[in-house]
Amino acid sequence: MDLINFFNPLRYMSREEYADFWLRLFQTVFCGFWGKLLALSLFIIGLWFAIRRQRLRTAVIFYLLSFVLAYGGGVYKFLLKLFSSL
Numbered sequence: 001m002d003l004i005n006f007f008n009p010l011r012y013m014s015r016e017e018y019a020d021f022w023l024r025l026f027q028t029v030f031c032g033f034w035g036k037l038l039a040l041s042l043f044i045i046g047l048w049f050a051i052r053r054q055r056l057r058t059a060v061i062f063y064l065l066s067f068v069l070a071y072g073g074g075v076y077k078f079l080l081k082l083f084s085s086l
Helices: 015-030 033-051 056-084
Strands: none
Touching (some): 015 033, 015 056
């Protein structure tokens, strides 16, 4: 069995279900209160790792996750509008 096909989500669901899943995820997590709270928490954890533990690699990972949560919804909406007009 091909490993790439095993992890292909379009093998288990239709394109519409897959797009609806990501749309709901961005609407509920990345664009709401919980996304902001999670992004702030990840940022604070990143600061703690950078300052107290002196683990810069781990801190950078938390900063990147925080960035994705903070700006992921806006970037997603921008790309959605950009590609829907084509």
